[in-house]
Amino acid sequence: MIPATFDYIRAGSVDEAIAALTEHGDEAKLLAGGHSLLPLMKLRLASPEVLVDLGRVDALRGVCELDDGRLSIGAMTSHQDVIDNDLVRQHCGVLADVTRKVGDAQVRHRGTIGGAMAHGDAASDLPAALLALDGTVMVQGPSGRREITAADLFVDYLSTSVNDDEVITEVRVPKLDGNWGWNYQKFGRVAQAWAIVGSLGLVKRANGSIEEARVGLTHMGTIPLRATAVEQALAGTSTDGIADAAEHAAEGTSPPTDLSATSEFREHLARVLTKRALQAAAG
Amino acid sequence: MTNVQMSVDGASHSDEVEPRLLLVHYLRDVLGKTGTNVGCDTSNCGACTVHLDGRSVKSCTVLAVQADGTRIDTIEGLADAGSSGDDEAGWHPLQRAFHTEHGLQCGYCTPGMIMAAKDLLAENPDPTEDEVRHGLEGNLCRCTGYVNIVKAVRAAAAEMRGETPKAEVTA
């Protein structure tokens, strides 16, 4: 319940945070909302020697439109602020809808979008959503800024391609036009639990058929995944093909076995939930 | 040690604390405000829910240093200022409704449940039963089965909207 002792650095800017990370190397951890890190520290499953708190870096909060037509969401924007943000609701409502299913109200008030991406948990809802949206994160480090696509961000279990001395500063998502529909099927043991499996279906309709479909899968491997076989099977077909296409949802996945589900059951759930998500998204 | 300054239930505090001190332990052990309880160590139960700058948070998952410069409101500050605590007239409508609807038994989850409900009603002044149930998914109660908690929150909501509170008590 009581974390091990650590040194605390309250960063006033991204540059200060990077300087602290550079100085302390892998002994340091960034603290965003703290809702992934602090629970681990309370159980002493994580004991960083230095915590670098981003809570005062106001520049990392808020949402704006980029010149290229995408939305930029500051990494320290809380889940609740994402849900409530007019730009997000107007242009990328799917992100608001998925975020609404993260944790519980108290968690959404503290947890941040950047923190969720940095933690990169395959069982968490937002990484799969970013992947399905073909979103990116901007990171800043000692050698400058770079953009990492969601496909390149999540590399292994709780592991991302963000370097130890880099800070995620923004999450970037596309604007979706009115032809897109979406539905997120989060399937857990109880309301506040992680998803056993989640499937986010995004469908772009054109002239009664599916122009493009995307599926993001939660908790179907060590990293969030896209059900690419389903997406390919659906492109250019009618909605009647959803049930058959969804049969491919578990292809290329390697879901874990745990108390809530065997890998076999997870594969089955992925198929069922993907079917339901796509049908709702197309409906 | 790091200095933290915050307003807690309307009073200003300034203390030197270990960075690892959780907000809930700051409230309980440093300020002696034991109205906020700890029920788990995994951020599940919500017994420790307080408001940080007006929004509900689990104070076991916030460091006191993170709360520096913020306004914290706990169950202890919910009733009217100057209310003795025993005087129901000074209670917040949620406190009254939990009492009249029997929304508590042992009462250990109650401070967190009420603080979570207060935030819920600020967002949604007229929630359906389902909205109350989902809005309180971050708070566990082991005694009541939640039926009367849901009733209490909706009764308080009605009172806060200016509607006549329903007399739910029946013989």
Next chain:
Amino acid sequence: MTAVDTPTGSIGVTKLRKEDARLVTGRATWTDNVAAPGALHMKLVRSPMAHAKITAVDVSAARERPGVVAVYTGADLMDAWKTSLPSVWQVTADVKEPPHWPLATDKVRHVGDGVAVVLATSAGAVADAVDFVDVSYEPLTAVTDMEEALKDEVLVHDDAGTNRCYEYAWDSGNLDEVFDRADVVVTRRYINQRLIPTAIEPRAVVVQPDPTSGGYVMHSATQIPHILRIQLAIVCGVPEHKLRVIAPDVGGGFGSKLNVYAEEALALALAAKLGKPVTWTETRSEGYQATIHGRDHIQDLQIAATSDGRILGYKADIKADLGAYLQLVTTGTPMLGAFMYPAIYKMEAHGLKITGVFTTKTPTDAYRGAGRPEATFAIERIVDDLAAELGMDPMELRRKNWITHEEFPYDIITGLTYDSGNYEAATDKAMAMFGYDDLRAEQQQRRASGDPVQLGIGISTFTEMCGLAPSRVLGSLSYRAGGWEQASVRMLPTGTVQVITGTSPHGQGHVTSWSQIAADALGVDFDDVDVLHGDTSISHRGMDTYGSRSLVVGGYAVHSACQKVIAKAKRVAAHLLEAAEDDIEFANGTFSVAGSPDAKKTIQDLALAVFAAHDYPQDMEPSLDAEATVDPENFSFPHGTHLCAAEVDTETGRVIIRTYVSVDDVGRVINPQIVEGQVHGGLAQGIAQALYEEAVYDTEGNLSTGSLLDYYVPSAADLPHFETDRTETPATSNPMGVKGVGEAGTIASTPAVVNAVVDALRPLGVKDVRMPTSPRNVWEAIQAATNGGAA
């Protein structure tokens, strides 16, 4: 039969709880809130292994850590114990009762077993220091499966020579003949999974040396301050009169705080040894290893019946996983269900065997219902399965076999006498609320259309045994204590009343209900009564709160003490009014002379008169105060009918309860709102067993569900609305006609839900779904059934 008093005054009406003001305003006194200046913070070093020899414990590094005051190993403290931690129920003459020391000395027997204890000046310091105690273990094979354990290949307690703690076998009637005669025998194995009680307040204890008395004051988050005092006096050798135990505000228990725990003994012994206050509060994850678990039975049942649906008898072979040690009532928990397997059904014979088994897991003990939920689950499940086998409607089968209301009192086949009940009335009411026929029609429709979401209807027509307990019965069962209860009534000179009770509430609202009982009996205002409890210096005699006993025994004691006050007051009134005692009438708090309505004294007048003591009868003491100890002649037997309609998504395995109706008969009701609340909470816990919760150990003996992250306690979003109602058939074992309500909902609801789930899936060939009926377990049952094998 004792006459049942007529309800008057404040009994039977909802009074809002007196307890709430401090609870809703954040001013409660939880044990962890008790200030003990200079207290040492205690933390145990716990075993990470399920089963291992302790080969060395090096505490030297821990002793050097900042803030550390003392570190002790199990061996260091053996001198502190006069005897090991208690097990109070010697269920058989040859039950194995291996020693259970507060800290392990020779080997550890479950993950979380205490090995050493550290005391430091702050919570942070002690949390840091425990990691510096270096324990060397020689691993032994974990014993996690009861049936493997019974092979005795690896022994949990070497000196016991076996993992079979006890075997209790008993039958009556001509069992073989009944089974020979039966047209149908249904055989089932049910798994009543292990549960973790999870009272939301963690356990905590604070012990302060008391220079005034030369003794100790212990605050503990306990259900049993009185029993705790006696047992700790024995274990620690502290004179009983020098130990004051206070259960302040206690945040739920459900059986988990009905115990004498290692940490309580350690805190007392170390406060005595060091002469300083000692404080300890468990973390939730720690508690999941160190606080008792519940259930964990394998239930092999056979039921015999005729082809027209007459139940003839059953055989039950029960294996109960006791875990690594005997806690207070570990052995007895299965016994509390042993008598209840016949439930509400008439039959000719029964056979029962209970085998208590040691494993290397956290001890099990009484968890809400304690034995009766297990029995009720098994019998209500198998009656449903029998109905399916016979092709009968499950309610029709029940009606055919239950004891009718004209047949009470009724001696069931296990020897209990059910004093009263009306199963027909409760069932008729529930069926009307539920809309049984419409739901059956919808079920047929969904079955016919092959809807992926199937509808199931589950029934539980339960009864249970509560009001622990007639002391002579307990004695005959070798329970090492009685089951009486004590109350005192103090008539204060200014006319207000203090009631002192031996019960120890932790959410049940005794202060409110007992006030109603006293106000009603004495004819005083509800607000003029206060109830004192939970402090052995104030309430010196009591048997505490568990087993739905508090109202039935403790409330009865309050009633009885009030009658004694009235009897005394009547004599004083006769004296002052110069009338014959027989001519004094008492109503609504006023004593008057028959035929002379103006000649009267209120009970408050009389309280003041005896306080002044200027004029009172020669042959009595100047006091109206009274105490009573009651010991009911029988248990009480609440019953009811619970109906559950559940939607089962056959594609995902998800179960959603659509409608839950319960009609409970808990006898006479003191406070309807509190009774309803008890039912609601009980339902939630029983439904949680059916749908969500399970404590799982891996084969190494690690608790895989070690925190609230993976032990799924439901939130409001995970439970349905409950439609509850009551019938009132008074009990005859106490003059108030009350039966007890604390556990009824839990006992009844689990089989109602699982019966609904199985009912939904029967067309797919599913005959059982293992609890919890999680998506995985439902899906796997469907897979097994549709792949040819029965689930």
